[in-house]
């Protein structure tokens with residue numbers, strides 16, 4: 001028997017499986033993001049959805065570039081902090097105890113403690129009522145030796161999770 005779900009964001013979105021959580025750097029600020037997706041393969045374009053109220057929104061409008069930093073479960077506290085405090089109120093690298101690292105091709109630092117770094121330039125903006133998707137080509141990508149996407153942090157219905165066991169080949 002199928003059960004109706006109220007048409008509010010939380011009840012509907014919680015029907016989906018856990019989704020990735022990343023730390024995005026733009027300018028020298030960090031924001032926790034779950035709206036991250038790839039848009040095209042050739043060229044490889046990725047995008048992030050950013051609410052207009054975020055400090056990050058203004059920084060993206062100025063710099064047109066960002067780094068997707070992939071955290072592991074060891075960075076859970078930093079993920080919480082960067083998702084609840086605004087860069088308008090201080091330096092999140094300092095508050096979260098994170099280290100800036102040089103990026104190859106974009107004017108935004110990476111986060112040294114993360115496992116992988118994807119540098120992106122913005123070539124498209126898709127505007128919605130209260131947020132904009134910033135989309136563009138990946139211009140550089142690096143990973144820490146030993147890092148795999150399967151170790152990454154995810155957000156489930158009520159808690160943060162990590163990917164579970166493999167259940168079959170693709």
Ligand SMILES: Cc1cc2nc3c(=O)[nH]c(=O)nc-3n(C[C@H](O)[C@H](O)[C@H](O)COP(=O)(O)O)c2cc1C
Pocket residue numbers: 021029030031032033034035036049050051053054055056057079080082083084085086087088155
């Ligand atoms: C798990 C999690 C996921 C989030 N995902 C997004 C997102 O995809 N887009 C967004 O605009 N804000 C998202 N947020 C909220 C921002 O991270 C938060 O408002 C942050 O403090 C904004 O920082 P800023 O003002 O320095 O840009 C998320 C927060 C959490 C905790």
